[in-house]
Amino acid sequence: MASELQMAPVEDQVALTLQSDTRRGAVLQEVARLEPELKRFLVKVVRTELSKPYVRRATDFDMAELIDDAWPGISAVILPRGPEDRVALPEPTSPRHVES
Secondary structure, three states, rough: OOOHHHHHHHHHHHHOOOOOOEEEEEEEHHHHOOOHHHHHHHHHHHHHOOOHHHHHHHHHOOOOHHHHHHHHHHHHOOOOOOOOOOOOOOOOOOOOOOOO
């Protein structure tokens, strides 16, 4: 539970700028204190989303375990299989895409 709360922003970390094309709209924003209310709402939504199980699984995983589990497949592709794989190939004389 602590990990998703650490990832969720707090109100002070949310930057929000409301603009109005009219003086009436600007006054209404100030009187109704829309900006702080929207910040609180955004923080609540982000917190709710980050607490969902599928989001927690996607953001909190053991990278070392994933690499360890994948290593047999990775090593089979990139590591030499025998002495023949350790011999350097001769430099090509011309690029293959240029040959006619």
